[in-house]
Amino acid sequence: MPCPLESTILITGGAGFIGSNYLWHLNKHHPNAKLVNLDSLTYCGNLANLEGLKNNYTFIKGNICDSQLVNKIFEDHQPNIIVNFAAESHVDRSILDPQLFLKTNIIGTQVLLDAAKKHMRDGLFLQVSTDEVYGSLGPEGCFTEESALKPNSPYSASKTSADLIAYAYYKTYGLPVIITRCSNNYGPYQFPEKLIPLMINNILQLKKLPVYGDGKNVRDWLYVEDHCKAITQVIEKGTPGQIYNIGGHNEMQNIAIVKLLIDKISQLLQEESYAKLANPDKINYDLIDFVKDRPGHDKRYAIDPTKIENEIGWTPETTFEQGIVKTIKWYLDNLKWSQNIINGEYKNYYQNMYGK
Numbered sequence: 446m447p448c449p450l451e452s453t454i455l456i457t458g459g460a461g462f463i464g465s466n467y468l469w470h471l472n473k474h475h476p477n478a479k480l481v482n483l484d485s486l487t488y489c490g491n492l493a494n495l496e497g498l499k500n501n502y503t504f505i506k507g508n509i510c511d512s513q514l515v516n517k518i519f520e521d522h523q524p525n526i527i528v529n530f531a532a533e534s535h536v537d538r539s540i541l542d543p544q545l546f547l548k549t550n551i552i553g554t555q556v557l558l559d560a561a562k563k564h565m566r567d568g569l570f571l572q573v574s575t576d577e578v579y580g581s582l583g584p585e586g587c588f589t590e591e592s593a594l595k596p597n598s599p600y601s602a603s604k605t606s607a608d609l610i611a612y613a614y615y616k617t618y619g620l621p622v623i624i625t626r627c628s629n630n631y632g633p634y635q636f637p638e639k640l641i642p643l644m645i646n647n648i649l650q651l652k653k654l655p656v657y658g659d660g661k662n663v664r665d666w667l668y669v670e671d672h673c674k675a676i677t678q679v680i681e682k683g684t685p686g687q688i689y690n691i692g693g694h695n696e697m698q699n700i701a702i703v704k705l706l707i708d709k710i711s712q713l714l715q716e717e718s719y720a721k722l723a724n725p726d727k728i729n730y731d732l733i734d735f736v737k738d739r740p741g742h743d744k745r746y747a748i749d750p751t752k753i754e755n756e757i758g759w760t761p762e763t764t765f766e767q768g769i770v771k772t773i774k775w776y777l778d779n780l781k782w783s784q785n786i787i788n789g790e791y792k793n794y795y796q797n798m799y800g801k
């Protein structure tokens with residue numbers, strides 16, 4: 446049942462990292478789609494990510510747990526595609542405040558599913574999930590869609606619960622639900638609490654680079670635009686009731702990423718256009734600071750994307766070498782975007798939470 450993207454699409458969490466990239470992606474590739482963005486603008490929701498977005502776009506500030514509001518949005522806008530990005534997304538925060546994660550990620554998803562069940566006729570509910578639902582891998586092997594669900598953090602447990610509820614709505618009520626499980630994304634507009642933007646900003650400010658544990662944990666990195674393309678192709682060609690893993694064939698240890706960022710930023714600062722941003726002589730591996738490990742830190746994630754490649758025809762297009770340079774340049778070109786976050790309200794919040 447292919448779902449045309451030239452229709453009304455409800456995006457939740459569209460002011461966050463992946464959601465805003467997805468709105469830009471739709472705006473560029475599907476300009477006739479009517480886009481409705483429901484976002485409560487938590488600390489990481491940022492309307493600056495969407496400045497200049499035009500064409501059939503409506504922003505609604507509100508919480509996905511607010512059933513009255515969500516039902517009204519379905520009545521007013523009658524979306525036939527829902528892409529649920531809205532979530533509390535940071536593992537470290539979930540360790541400090543699990544309940545908020547359960548509310549947003551589980552109850553919020555159930556509220557959206559319920560409204561879709563009530564109001565949506567044909568269409569699709571796409572639940573954006575994560576490879577973290579599968580838990581941690583040893584040195585060998587990859588997660589497939591058949592891998593057991595073994596989440597380890599409050600964040601991943603809440604995302605796993607949401608997946609199970611979404612699947613239950615498919616089985617019990619016949620709601621056309623698809624679940625996608627993606628690996629670590631990187632790219633523009635990622636909130637600077639996550640590894641790559643945090644390190645870029647700290648390097649530019651010559652601050653310590655906090656690497657958890659021995660730095661040998663492995664993540665499978667995917668450029669966010671490739672993730673956006675995958676979501677669009679799943680909407681167009683995916684089968685309701687199915688799960689699709691999305692990954693970049695790109696496993697890297699955290700310490701290798703941090704060293705690469707130091708090397709690339711030092712190189713870029715030699716270019717005239719970036720020369721004034723920082724002194725490259727002071728940017729070296731001495732900035733690396735091995736700190737206390739994250740509790741329950743998953744050792745390794747790696748996605749086997751064979752199913753989406755074979756059944757949908759999607760494959761990642763951006764190599765890590767290309768994607769990381771584009772990403773660093775984006776942060777160098779948009780220093781104000783990060784500074785507004787780091788020096789704004791977030792500063793106290795961050796320091797209170799992590800003491801760093």
Ligand code: NAD
Pocket residue numbers: 457458459460461462463464483484485486487488489490491507508509510529530531532533534535549553573574575576604626627628629630631636
């Ligand atoms: P993010 O934290 O950058 O953005 C989340 C957005 O959701 C923010 O705009 C926030 O304001 C909004 N939001 C939070 N709670 C809300 C609520 N109760 N009601 C309405 N809006 C709310 O997250 P992200 O990194 O863009 O991740 C988006 C989705 O993709 C999440 O579901 C996450 O679990 C999933 N995911 C992320 C990655 C990754 O690497 N970032 C990888 C796989 C899956």
Ligand code: DAU
Pocket residue numbers: 534535536537574575576577627628629630638639640641643655656657658662663664699739746
């Ligand atoms: O795998 C997909 C998941 O990727 C998504 O579901 C999550 O929403 C997203 O936040 C991300 O989770 P991670 O925990 O993998 O991402 P994070 O950027 O927080 O950390 C990446 C790795 O880097 C992880 O092994 C922890 C480590 N790390 C992170 C930070 C913030 C550090 O060593 N130091 C740090 O300061």
